[in-house]
Amino acid sequence: MKYIDEFRDPGQARVLVQCIAKLADQIASLRSAPLQIMEFCGGHTHTIFRYGIEQVLPKSIELVHGPGCPVCVLPREAVDRCVALAERPGVIMTTFGDAMRVPGSRKNLLQAKAEGADVRMVYSPLDALSIARNTPDKEVVFFALGFETTMPSTALTLQQAHDERLQNFSMLCNHVTTPPVLTEILQDNQLQLDGFIAPGHVAMIIGEQPFQFVACDYGKPLVISGFEPVDVLQAMLMLLTQIHQGRSQVENQYLRIVRQSGNTSAQMALCDVFDIGEKVTIRDRYARFDAMVRFAGHCHSEALPVSISEPSYCAEVLKGRIRPLQCPLFGKHCSPGDPQSALMVSSEGACAAYYQYGKAEAMA
Amino acid sequence: MCLGVPGQIVSISDHKSHLAVVDISGVKREVNVSCVMDEGEPVMELIGVWVLVHVGFAMSRLDEEEARRTLELLSDLGEFQEGLS
């Protein structure tokens, strides 16, 4: 496959690993502890595990898996609200496949579907719009999640719904933006990170500028990376080069996709539809497409107070403070068939990745 | 949010709605191309362009020249390494 296979070439990867190893050696001779590099994005976590990148990197580099998995950061209340709406008669709940197994307080969407709720998986929010057009007598709700990569698709779909004056379509907005999550990581005193591999598809939308604070304010180098294994390794090499040269800059490895200013037409759609601050909400002019407004009072959550409801180990893993294998519940009381939280069911979740791929490290 | 696949636009299916057909390794899918259209440029100009597809939208044009440059850089690195060993 063009523009994929070239960036999965094992020969190319081997060369990069050799370069990384040499540089890592030089850096290690001046340090007492391994380098701590965080790959922020779950998509990168997935690549690292699928191709066994951690196994081929030198021991002087430790990868810290970050929280950039939009499914993993979904609070239980969000799933509860979704389930509550899905269970209402006359509602068709549409969602990406990723959200189906994420635990809610009582049940997940898959269970709700088995019990009779009309829950349908879609590949695109436009498909949810299509369902709304074809079933005018039903209320169609789309469970919108994702970081900035996915937000433009939601925004453009909402704009289309607005232009078509659709009367039966709305969205449950659970989008999250990257800078606040990154800031939380950077302000965490328990983490001593030496650099970041940053999500290329988020940068594709927002550009390089929103990442500058990482280098300027916190003095950490950051490289925007593509998602194929050669991309991640090249980004790692660029990061190590910065560290070796004592630089802290934002660099772009994913030049074939990411423009410095990002995608301006996507950004305009985001500004038009969303109010983006610490949280992402739908603007007033699109209020009738906001399921929280449309169904006010009916999307309740039965979530217990946070201290009881969210297992704390999950939060620790999400922030990179502990590894999945260090969680006492891993494999015993938490597995893909019986998960404590989304970390064990999302394809980008660190725990799911360790469960799926990580056993081999023990065997290797 | 990272599952994006490169594909090539092969036809325009609906000018008004900005919908085009993308070919990804022989599999075709209709996608919305609003995000990759240049200001004032007719949609037809997109035929043949490589894009990154995510959730039914073309989110970015793939710069083939940059791709070539990246691969060349990597290839040079390979030769350099070989030269050293």
Place this chain on the structure above:
Amino acid sequence: MKEIITLAHGAGGKAMESLIQHVFVPAFHGVEHAVLEDQARISLRLLAEHGDRLAFTTDSYVVDPLFFPGGDIGMLAVNGTINDLAVGGAMPLYMSCAMVLEEGLPIETLQRVVDSMAEAAKAAQVNIVTGDTKVVPRGQCDKLYINTTGIGVIDSGVQISSQRARSGDVIIVNGSIGDHGAAIVSARADLKLEASIRSDTQSLSELVQIMLRACPDIHCMRDATRGGVAAVLNELADASQCTMYVNEKSIPISSDVRGVCEILGFDPLYLANEGKLIAVVPEPVAELVLGAMRQHPSGAGSAIIGQVVDQQGSAVVMETQFGAKRVINRLVGEQFPRIC
């Protein structure tokens, strides 16, 4: 007005009799032509000519859509049951066909499915000799469900068992993986994919006989259906308590199946197949078996994909293109399209 199935067709009276005589009997000739008893009767002596053990299997088919690129539910129902027999080393001989029909199903649809079953059975030289038809009210089943039960005979000396994988054995697949799963997924209207992927549904009976002629002592064989190649490898590793090493580079996969997987985030190891088997054969005869397989249309794309490495406990490990190792678990539940 289009002719449709009504509750009368399942009621045991004239309507049902007519359905059987006009739709089923012409398609499925049987051991006793058109004389319908309550049971099919098969000579034990005839069976004993083929071997010393009866193989007996059953399966139900509920696929949606009924017709998809490369096949239909009828072909699946016949080939699937034939293959379950064949991978035990049995010569498939006779089948039953029981159907549950939804009220309102066009008779033309039923005829298409039945004709397809007849064609598949004829190609595999298997006779469909008995059956049953039930009709349920509209909405109580999804168009059409089929159960096929098959019998075959295993030749003495053939000892294929999931417990027989041994250290050093070679693992072979007869062609590209994930075709059926990818074909079904791309036929789903809601995903709006346009692909020319065809299901690989086929009878493996002839291929298996060729393999047994090349090596009568094949250790293990399974057809890789739901759960994909990953499920079969895990089943064999569990039963034989062995570790299987699989080489990612050597697993055959077609480019458009790859395309579907890349778009939807699927792993082809977990996609369903309907005409693929995994065989575990002693190392000294592996090349011989492979050569014989490649001579047959059902085995043209055969490849060695790995080896059994030890008997220390059950595991399936894949060596990635990068030389790293990853464990291939069974899936929990089914694969969903993902965006992350």
